[in-house]
Amino acid sequence: MNSFTERVIEIILQIPAGKVMTYGQIAAYAGSPRGARQVVRILHSMSEKHQLPWHRVINAKGEIGFQDEESFFIQKMSLESEGIQFKDNKSINLQKYLFHPSNIIK
DNA sequence: GGATTGACATCCC
């Protein structure tokens, strides 16, 4: 299945530990600048099947999107274990941890 | 093939 979804997955897999990307960024690099929500949907559908590092995908504010606090906490711990430090209890320094792919996908 | 989904982005107050 060669599609937007697959490119999104490829991009997510390229995010190095200790870095994060936003939904909008990923969508843009995958070819749809307005496709942030597709990324969300992909994570829901594919994360378990493809074993994606979904914990490295956050929203534009540098926060985890989860509303469920337990999942939120799990993701937060995952990020902290990769070296990302939270400023408050919920946000990270995007300018410091945001991953800027330059040539990961042709 | 149409309706639903979705952890967002962005504009506007």
Next chain:
DNA sequence: CGGGATGCCAATC
């Protein structure tokens, strides 16, 4: 980066 409304797009159902 406070909070509500609106727009977006493609995979999934």
